[in-house]
Amino acid sequence: MTIDNTALLTDQYELTMVSAALHHPVAHRPCVFEVFARRLPDGRRYGVVAGTGRLLDELAGFRFGGDELAVVSRFLDADTVDWLRDYRFSGDIDGYREGELYFPGSPILTVRASFAEGVLLETLVLSILNHDSAIASAAARMVSAAASRPIIEMGSRRTHERAAVSSARAAYLAGVAATSNLEAARTYGVPSAGTAAHAFTLGFAGADGPDEKAAFAAQIAVLGTGTTLLVDTYDITQGVRNAIEVAGPELGGVRIDSGDLGVLARQVREQLDDLGATDTKIVVSGDLDEYAIASLRAEPVDTYGVGTALVTGSGAPTAGMIYKLVEVDGIPVAKRSSHKESKGGAKSAMRAARPSGTIVEEIVYRATDDPPPTDGLSVRPLQIPLVRGGDRLDGLPSLGDGRTHLGDALVSLPWEGLGLSHGDPAVPTRYLLD
Amino acid sequence: MTIDNTALLTDQYELTMVSAALHHPVAHRPCVFEVFARRLPDGRRYGVVAGTGRLLDELAGFRFGGDELAVVSRFLDADTVDWLRDYRFSGDIDGYREGELYFPGSPILTVRASFAEGVLLETLVLSILNHDSAIASAAARMVSAAASRPIIEMGSRRTHERAAVSSARAAYLAGVAATSNLEAARTYGVPSAGTAAHAFTLGFAGADGPDEKAAFAAQIAVLGTGTTLLVDTYDITQGVRNAIEVAGPELGGVRIDSGDLGVLARQVREQLDDLGATDTKIVVSGDLDEYAIASLRAEPVDTYGVGTALVTGSGAPTAGMIYKLVEVDGIPVAKRSSHKESKGGAKSAMRAARPSGTIVEEIVYRATDDPPPTDGLSVRPLQIPLVRGGDRLDGLPSLGDGRTHLGDALVSLPWEGLGLSHGDPAVPTRYLLD
Structure with a gap:
């Protein structure tokens, strides 16, 4: 994969903050930044972490070359520009793996770095995690609603052309079977699918009117009888x-x-069976979301094609994660005004489950504390090391690993957690921070 | 600007259709494809066309090189791969200019090309226009709601990292004053802005607790007293x-x-005035949308910072435009089944206005017909030539031109068209297609 320069995929204020901090010891103080969501989108029972793999890819391209320095020189002093010229993230990152469930307050990503190095990453980190997690979270609900029937993601045309590629990746992570998007096939190895649109059938119309059979014959000649024909043009x-x-x-x-x-x-289905085509599958598409998918459960549908609702997060196009400075020089810090209080201090998290495997709570505790006791429950730590000294660790879970992990994690939800209806998070988050 | 390869930012079925068509004269029949929206998002009074400039940029990168051919070779026959190797769009494109208002049925883009050349562009065209128009349409309502107070777009962290750049561009087109996004500043020359986040103030906390004054002093030392200080950390x-x-x-x-x-x-405001800081501006941010902006009209707010709602289209994250084959060899074609009927045949459009300048209707008529008479009304044709023989025309309106054009267009709306409340499109669309 070519690594594009990503250094300017950030907000100007990250750089003015660095500039102002560099004249003080603050810039170099060891800090901890945390990514979490205060709440899930309205009524959702769980979220799905996605984008971490992409973030690690793009982190490698977060370097300031001549072009980038010329842009930031417009508003930054020479010392800051010099510092940026040498900038390379050198800190540590831990986080929830892709395909992990998350709940309100889950410490999804923890960045340990100097203030200046860490503050620079806020926008890039959030853009990627907020987008990809929103898509994966919506897609996971659709996959559940479809039971074991496959879903093909075909929403590229309903979202930004580059977001489309990431959406296809996030949807695959969430269990969707294939995508229409070819760049996602190239970049991430997502299986791709697709046969024909109405335009194809219309293209065979002539002075004598439509000729659907000619269109079908042409398609079969190239794609074989195993192809899927679009039958509702006329x-x-x-x-x-x-x-x-x-x-x-x-x-x-x-x-x-x-x-x-x-x-x-x-x-x-009846007509196909009458014609002897008992093995011919039925693919349905057209403004499907998780509710429409579920409503078709009793119908003879073999495959769902989902577009708009999937790539726009089905009503929740962004995951609402935030990136907060929680510790400076080992001292917890937190915003105090208004209703947006945060909990200071670096955190760890684990998930407790009954012997049956059903999870019962998310436990968030101080990173410096020992894990709390959980009588009769099994626990699993939720963060894994991702980056050390600025270098991405070897052997991190692949996209396919994340897909498998999520499949297992969904099975661990209490049964009401897989419901589509609005409700509380499937399990509560317990904070042990005092 | 470097041109990335965009050939795989498309759906697999565009290519299988080309493959199936290439064995027939159909592939080379002259066709007309049209982009339009069947309806506006729920209750919206108008839409704003955006993304055309980006589309023309990306069209130049829509070529199949060795890497792209290797990907499509997995599912295409050798003849099609050969055809793609030589592919370069050679058709004509006309369309609404960026910053033009649109209504249901407006023929926003018209692509004239062979079937094979035209069908290939569907996904790229729609991804760009659907995304950028959704953002510009939402942003225009916010700009109206803000009356003459400036808006700064700061939503990059709430959308895909590349969509963020395009969102900043679309928001600027819609009249937003500046963006936080530095890549948008580099690529499109959008004015950028930003000073500091809560993390900056928190970073100055020490063993003795917060030190907000030290943070403010550090910021002022670098950015001057003209800067904006974030005052709600504690x-x-x-x-x-x-x-x-x-x-x-x-x-x-x-x-x-x-x-x-x-x-x-x-x-x-009262406190600042009491302190003699009567010229110090007040910037507000935090989950603002067009309604919240409007509700602050009577308050002493100088500038709005808008994030999530803007980059997610304020409830309408995609514009719902579609790309339809409407004419083959000069013969109108249209899908006939179900409720999704389209109107066949290539179309032109014009907008009729009273002598006062207030628009009264959008008129869509056959491209081969003369413009219809409109007694006592002035009319303006809505499509402009964009591409001829595959080449982007010189002298097309710039992003800044589109921004000015939209400002003028909004003034031409009937007064209820600028209302934020849900309702019908501001003007009806009249079809003269029989």
Whole structure:
């Protein structure tokens, strides 16, 4: 993967803060910054950590070259520019692994560095974790709603062209089977899928009107009878008839992209079966979200195609994580005004589970304390080391590892935690910080 | 600007369609594809076109090199791969300029090309226009709500790190004064702004507790007394007192980032005035959206800092535009099934206004027809030529031109069109397509 320069993917104030701090010992004081979410999006029972792998990729590109220095020179003094020229993150990072569940207050990422080095990363860290976690959190609910039926992510056109690539990655982490996005296939190895749109069928229309059969034949000639034909460009019943007439009953699948998907899926299933195409799958798409997916559970649907709702976080397009300075020179610090109090001091976290494996609480305690006792419960520490001395550690969990981890973690939720209805977080967070 | 390769920022099915079409004359039939939105987001009165400039940038990078061909070779036949090796868009594009208002059905972009060349662009076109237009549309409402007070966009941390850059651009197009995002400053020349976060003040805390004055002094030493001090890390009243004590009454501004911003702005204004800092500005931030901005209209607020709501489109994170094949070989084509009917045939559009300048309707008519008569109304054609023979035309409107254009366009709306309340589009769209 080429590493783009990411140094300017930040807010100006990170740099003015560095500049102001550099004239004081403050710049070099050892600090701890923490990423957490004060709350989950409205009514959500859990969040899914995603983006950590991308963050570590982009951290490597967070260096100030000549071009970047020219930009920041417009508002920074020469000393700061010199410092940035030599800047390379040299601190330590621990965090929840990708695919880990999180709850309000979970210390998702802990950055240990000098004030100046750590403060610079705030925007990059949050942009990546907030976006990717929002997508993965929404996608995980869709995967649950689909039970074991596969979901294809096809939302690229409904989000920023680069966010689309990261969304496909986050969706795959969350258990989605494949993506339409080719850059995600290239960059992250996400399985890609896709056959044809309505434009293809329309393209075969001529002076004599539509010619759906010609379109189907052309597609099958290239993609084989295992392909999926889009049958709702004109009339669905005729479309299905044309599809089987052209492909034979070995046709891989048909896709329905509009209308009352439940009713249509039943009709089409019946028609396919009558035509002997009993193994032909039915793919449905068209404004599906986790609720629509769940509502189709009793219908003969084989695969869901999900777009807009997935890539926009299904109502929660950002995860609301924040990056807070919690410790300076070993002393806890915290904002005190208004309702936005934070809990100072570096934290560790563990998750307690019954012998059955069902989790019961998230426990957040001081990093300097021993883990608290938990009678009769098994516990699992939640942070893993990611970066030491600025270097990404070897052997970190892969995207596929995260996908497996999340699958296991979802099984550990109390049963109400997998419900789609609004409610409290699936388990409470207990703070042992006094 | 370096041009990244954008060829894989697309959906797999665009390529399988090309592959299937290439074995038929269909691939080379002259086609017209149109971008439009069937409706505006719930209750919105207008949309703002944004992203066209970025699209033309990225179109130049939409070429298949060795790396890209290796990826698509996994699922495409050799003939298609050969065709892609030589692919360069050679068609024509017309469209609404950036900063133009749009309404349901407005033909925002028209692509004239062979089927194969045109179908390839669907995902890239929609990703960019849907994202940027969603952000610009939300931002324009915020700018209206702020009346003439400036808005600083500071939402980078709440969206994908690359979407953040495009969001800053779209927000600037919509009239926002500045961005926190440095990459947007570099790439698009958007004015950047920013001073300090709570972490900065917290960083000066020591064994003896907080030292807000030391933090303020350090900031002023580097940024001057014209800077803006963040006064709500500990106690706001004390924070304001400290700020003026350190900076003197010439302090540029104070920022309040939490609490009841209206109440606090009044208190702080009074306190500043009492301290003789009558010219010190008040910047407010913290979960502002267009409604919160409007609700602060009567308060002594000088500048708004807006984050999450802006970069997530304030409830409408995607514009819902679609890319449809509307004409093949001069023959109108349209999908017919279900409720998603489209209107076939290439279209032109114009906007009719009263002599006062107030617009009354959007008129969409066949591109091959003469513009319809509009008694007593002035009309303005809405599409401009953007690309000819694959080449971007010279002298297209700049980002700044779009910003000015939108300012003028908003003034032309009927008065209810600028309201924040939910309602119908500000003007109806009249179709003359029979």
